Amino acid sequence: MITKRRLVRLKNILMLLLLFVMTGCSKNYIVLDPKGPVGHAELRLIILSTILIAIVCVPVILLMLYIVYRYRDTPDNNAPYAPNWESSRLLEIIWWGVPIIIVAILGYHTTKGIYGLVKPPTTDKTPITIQVTSLDWKWLFQYPDQNIATVNHVRIPTGVPVQFVLTSDAPMNSFWVPQLGGQEYTMPGMAMRLWLQADHPGKYFGTGANFSGEGFAHMRFPVIAESQADFNQWVKKVKKTAPPMTQSEYEAIKNPGLIDQRTYSSYPPNSFVETLMKNGHHHTERRNENHDVPSTGTP
Amino acid sequence: MQTQHFFIVGDPLILGADISIILVSAAIIFVLTYFKKWGWLWREWLTTVDHKKIGIMYFISALLMLFRGGVDALLMRLQLMFPNMNLLESEHYNEIFTTHGTIMILFMAMPLIFAMFNIAVPLQIGARDVAYPFLNAVSFWLFFFGALLLNLSFVIGGSPNASWWGYPPLSELTFNPGPGENFYILSIQISGIGSIATGINFLITILKMRAPGMRLMDMPLFTWSVLSSCIVIIAAFPVLTVALFLLFMDRFAGAHFFTMTHGGDPMMYVNLFWMWGHPEVYIVVLPAFGIFSEVVSVFSKKVIFGYTSMVVSLLLISVYAYFTWVHHFFTMGAGADVNTFFSISTMLIAIPTGVKVFNWLLTMYRGRIRMTEPMLWTLGFIVCFVVGGATGVMLSVAPADYQYHNSYFVVAHFHNVLIGGTVFGMFAGMTYWWPKIFGFKLNPTLGKWAFWLWNIGFYVCFMPQYALGFMGMTRRIYTYPDDMGWTPYNVVSTIGAFIMALGFVFQVWQIVYSAKRMDRDVTGDPWDGHTLEWSTTSPAPYYNFAVIPKVEGRDAFWKEKKKRSQPDYKPEKRELKPIHFPKNSGIPFIMGVCFFIAGFGLTFHWVWLGVIGLIGVAATLYARSFQYDTEYVIPVEEIKKTEAALGRDI
Numbered sequence: 001m002i003t004k005r006r007l008v009r010l011k012n013i014l015m016l017l018l019l020f021v022m023t024g025c026s027k028n029y030i031v032l033d034p035k036g037p038v039g040h041a042e043l044r045l046i047i048l049s050t051i052l053i054a055i056v057c058v059p060v061i062l063l064m065l066y067i068v069y070r071y072r073d074t075p076d077n078n079a080p081y082a083p084n085w086e087s088s089r090l091l092e093i094i095w096w097g098v099p100i101i102i103v104a105i106l107g108y109h110t111t112k113g114i115y116g117l118v119k120p121p122t123t124d125k126t127p128i129t130i131q132v133t134s135l136d137w138k139w140l141f142q143y144p145d146q147n148i149a150t151v152n153h154v155r156i157p158t159g160v161p162v163q164f165v166l167t168s169d170a171p172m173n174s175f176w177v178p179q180l181g182g183q184e185y186t187m188p189g190m191a192m193r194l195w196l197q198a199d200h201p202g203k204y205f206g207t208g209a210n211f212s213g214e215g216f217a218h219m220r221f222p223v224i225a226e227s228q229a230d231f232n233q234w235v236k237k238v239k240k241t242a243p244p245m246t247q248s249e250y251e252a253i254k255n256p257g258l259i260d261q262r263t264y265s266s267y268p269p270n271s272f273v274e275t276l277m278k279n280g281h282h283h284t285e286r287r288n289e290n291h292d293v294p295s296t297g298t299p
Numbered sequence: 300m301q302t303q304h305f306f307i308v309g310d311p312l313i314l315g316a317d318i319s320i321i322l323v324s325a326a327i328i329f330v331l332t333y334f335k336k337w338g339w340l341w342r343e344w345l346t347t348v349d350h351k352k353i354g355i356m357y358f359i360s361a362l363l364m365l366f367r368g369g370v371d372a373l374l375m376r377l378q379l380m381f382p383n384m385n386l387l388e389s390e391h392y393n394e395i396f397t398t399h400g401t402i403m404i405l406f407m408a409m410p411l412i413f414a415m416f417n418i419a420v421p422l423q424i425g426a427r428d429v430a431y432p433f434l435n436a437v438s439f440w441l442f443f444f445g446a447l448l449l450n451l452s453f454v455i456g457g458s459p460n461a462s463w464w465g466y467p468p469l470s471e472l473t474f475n476p477g478p479g480e481n482f483y484i485l486s487i488q489i490s491g492i493g494s495i496a497t498g499i500n501f502l503i504t505i506l507k508m509r510a511p512g513m514r515l516m517d518m519p520l521f522t523w524s525v526l527s528s529c530i531v532i533i534a535a536f537p538v539l540t541v542a543l544f545l546l547f548m549d550r551f552a553g554a555h556f557f558t559m560t561h562g563g564d565p566m567m568y569v570n571l572f573w574m575w576g577h578p579e580v581y582i583v584v585l586p587a588f589g590i591f592s593e594v595v596s597v598f599s600k601k602v603i604f605g606y607t608s609m610v611v612s613l614l615l616i617s618v619y620a621y622f623t624w625v626h627h628f629f630t631m632g633a634g635a636d637v638n639t640f641f642s643i644s645t646m647l648i649a650i651p652t653g654v655k656v657f658n659w660l661l662t663m664y665r666g667r668i669r670m671t672e673p674m675l676w677t678l679g680f681i682v683c684f685v686v687g688g689a690t691g692v693m694l695s696v697a698p699a700d701y702q703y704h705n706s707y708f709v710v711a712h713f714h715n716v717l718i719g720g721t722v723f724g725m726f727a728g729m730t731y732w733w734p735k736i737f738g739f740k741l742n743p744t745l746g747k748w749a750f751w752l753w754n755i756g757f758y759v760c761f762m763p764q765y766a767l768g769f770m771g772m773t774r775r776i777y778t779y780p781d782d783m784g785w786t787p788y789n790v791v792s793t794i795g796a797f798i799m800a801l802g803f804v805f806q807v808w809q810i811v812y813s814a815k816r817m818d819r820d821v822t823g824d825p826w827d828g829h830t831l832e833w834s835t836t837s838p839a840p841y842y843n844f845a846v847i848p849k850v851e852g853r854d855a856f857w858k859e860k861k862k863r864s865q866p867d868y869k870p871e872k873r874e875l876k877p878i879h880f881p882k883n884s885g886i887p888f889i890m891g892v893c894f895f896i897a898g899f900g901l902t903f904h905w906v907w908l909g910v911i912g913l914i915g916v917a918a919t920l921y922a923r924s925f926q927y928d929t930e931y932v933i934p935v936e937e938i939k940k941t942e943a944a945l946g947r948d949i
């Protein structure tokens with residue numbers, strides 16, 4: 001009697017736990033719920049690689065369970081016993097062959113994916129550039145074409161490829177917007193590129209991903225995607241209503257600490273490149289796709 | 300350095316640590332004095348050059364470090380259990396995850412594999428000791444005092460807090476002026492010298508000291524795995540030494556190796572670190588592969604399947620290990636060509652690893668599988684490692700890694716392979732060789748409890764973390780708000796960590812209980828083993844083998860036993876000869892102390908103390924160089940007496 005009641009109680013607890021874990025399931029898996037072409041390309045590779053490895057791994061685990069059961073060491077077990085059986089050309093060819101084929105398939109798609117990431121996700125729209133600087137412990141966004149700046153929040157138009165040019169005026173960090181697709185390191189004195197694009201309006205989670213000290217855990221920022229018209233509207237409003245960012249204001253922001261979101265109608269010209277230069281950017285080196293001097297985009 | 304920065308005060312956790320360190324030290328000193336054991340400690344342990352005793356000391360230190368790293372882990376898991384917890388503040392959490400990672404890799408996993416090297420390799424190849432017994436003791440004491448230095452940082456000066464990677468510029472003076480990073484650099488440097496020496500020592504031991512008749516392709520697979528691990532150590536550790544030395548120069552002497560200004564480059568450090576860091580994971584997992592190969596074959600009562608493929612895959616892995624390091628920073632802008640190369644090379648390394656798994660399965664196939672504890676750990680490993688390997692291949696897909704990188708997906712993955720591979724592997728080795736080292740078996744019931752708790756705890760703790768990765772939770776955050784739906788997964792994960800901790804408690808209980816209650820192993824061969832270590836007594840006499848065994852082919856002892864059971868078997872006459880044996884020496888210990896003094900001095904920029912320590916190091920080297928009388932002869936009489944006392948007649 002007691003055991004039965006216990007079992008029921010155990011079942012209830014388990015059900016509760018399950019419910020607890022499942023609540024709000026799918027919408028929280030933001031990496032699996034991309035909102036733009038880059039995120040989609042990455043998701044396809046995540047799914048492909050999961051399937052390919054499952055083809056090998058699931059049978060291996062099942063086979064192991066079967067073998068352990070079938071060849072257990074009990075007196076009445078009459079399964080065959082071959083203590084000196086030590087090689088089989090055929091089986092070994094299969095063991096080496098199957099993984100090689102899987103790696104070939106995965107390698108092919110991976111390579112395609114890698115070269116895709118360094119290009120703008122769509123080519124029929126002119127991209128916009130946003131310069132990103134990670135600071136202790138906040139994010140500064142500068143729009144060279146609009147000449148506005150924001151801190152700890154960023155707005156982008158939908159359907160337009162966005163070229164984020166990344167640097168740091170503090171320790172390294174990493175700029176990550178899961179639903180738009182991936183991350184890239186921000187490093188002092190270096191300018192990195194990350195192409196992202198949002199196809200649907202919305203508010204997306206962005207965060208610093210590489211540990212940068214005391215306030216690191218608080219370095220989150222919303223990315224707000226909205227139609228080009230709304231975006232233009234917003235830029236206009238910012239230009240009219242927000243205060244300008246002066247050099248001294250920049251220095252104040254740069255001081256280690258946490259601050260709220262801010263918006264500026266302008267910033268000191270060339271300040272992004274100056275940040276780069278001040279931190280030791282060397283003009284001539286690293287002129288490949290990911291590592292180069294950004295267009296200054298003087299307004 | 301002001302005193303309030305020197306002794307860390309004001310934090311209850313650290314105060315507790317202070318008090319317990321003082322109490323434990325006082326208790327140890329009291330016990331040693333009361334039972335008049337100082338002489339014993341010095342003669343039997345601190346000055347020993349016996350590989351078996353050094354192995355035991357590595358083992359005990361590694362378990363202590365597992366405990367320390369484990370307490371760190373539990374504290375972190377508690378802090379992350381709920382959103383906005385206030386158990387640890389940011390700086391404290393940062394110190395804890397940094398020391399947890401550093402300790403687990405360098406001061407837990409490394410000594411644990413070295414324990415197994417020392418305990419098993421000479422016995423397996425029929426040798427009386429390692430090639431350089433004195434150097435072996437030096438290695439141990441350098442590890443020991445390196446570990447002590449790092450652990451001291453918790454109560455004196457402050458712990459490192461720039462993660463176990465220590466990337467500049469975060470680890471440079473500008474952002475990290477305190478002594479913490481110096482503790483990190485110098486403790487790893489000191490123990491790193493020891494690790495390189497161990498790599499050389501065991502490589503030479505394996506190449507030069509095998510019993511007559513044992514060809515390379517006759518060696519037990521554990522010995523092969525140690526050989527490949529040593530190759531990796533010798534090639535990889537110097538890179539870390541250089542990287543940390545340059546970082547130290549930046550911090551200590553105002554150099555600019557890793558600052559962008561003045562022509563340095565932090566990415567250089569990142570590359571150097573992972574040129575060591577990736578091979579390092581193979582250093583600690585290859586010996587585990589070796590242990591599994593031994594265990595699977597013995598407990599399936601079969602020879603290993605595909606011996607040649609096993610050897611080839613070990614060697615392939617130890618070469619490939621150098622060509623994958625960039626997968627730790629695909630998102631650092633190396634360019635598409637570089638990323639493609641390292642993506643593919645990382646996938647390729649999965650192939651020999653996969654082949655090993657298949658061969659273990661086929662070794663069990665058509666065998667008779669005994670579910671002993673070492674075997675359980677091996678099966679637990681296979682499942683865990685298959686999952687960890689699978690997620691490893693997922694991570695090697697560079698564009699997908701743009702999403703996994705720095706997230707909890709990665710945390711789950713590397714614990715999958717480090718716990719499932721190295722830790723389970725060393726537990727398999729520990730339970731397998733335990734009777735050989737200590738002369739009694741471990742209680743299997745308690746061991747099975749430990750096994751199941753560790754395994755269940757593992758999945759409960761780390762599977763939710765894969766999910767957290769997909770939910771955008773980044774690693775190394777000390778707190779999070781409740782708006783992302785991460786909470787339930789973190790609750791479950793923390794519960795899992797405590798289940799594993801319970802498993803650890805069972806292991807300690809098992810050891811204490813077995814020491815008191817379990818029967819002595821009088822056969823020397825409790826598992827019906829295949830290799831030479833089972834041919835001598837348990838524990839092995841200090842000279843290992845009264846007569847060096849002659850070897851014909853693989854599984855030498857198994858064959859020997861079969862021969863002996865033939866009706867017409869006539870035992871060969873074995874002739875005892877006096878044995879040349881290395882003398883104990885106090886120099887390695889003293890050298891360790893001197894290194895410690897130097898490291899401590901340099902950590903606080905007390906150059907005078909650093910110089911005193913280094914002079915001490917030079918003095919010990921000098922003293923050793925002019926010691927000519929380093930061996931003695933064990934007479935035949937003494938061997939006879941020892942063998943008789945162990946119940947073997949000659």
Ligand code: HEM
Pocket residue numbers: 369372373375376396397399400401403404408462463464710714717718721722760773774775776796799
């Ligand atoms: C026994 C159970 C263990 C638990 C519950 C555990 C838990 C954790 C936690 C909570 C973190 C910090 C994650 C973060 O804040 O980003 C961490 C990091 C880490 N752990 Fe463990 N851990 C365990 C065992 C191990 C073992 C056995 C090893 C290695 C052999 C290991 C190696 C590491 C490393 C290298 C890091 C990264 C540290 C860093 O980010 O700098 N852990 N672990």
Ligand SMILES: [Cu+2]
Pocket residue numbers: 187190566631632
């Ligand atoms: Cu860079």
Ligand SMILES: [Cu+2]
Pocket residue numbers: 576577580623624626627
């Ligand atoms: Cu790696």
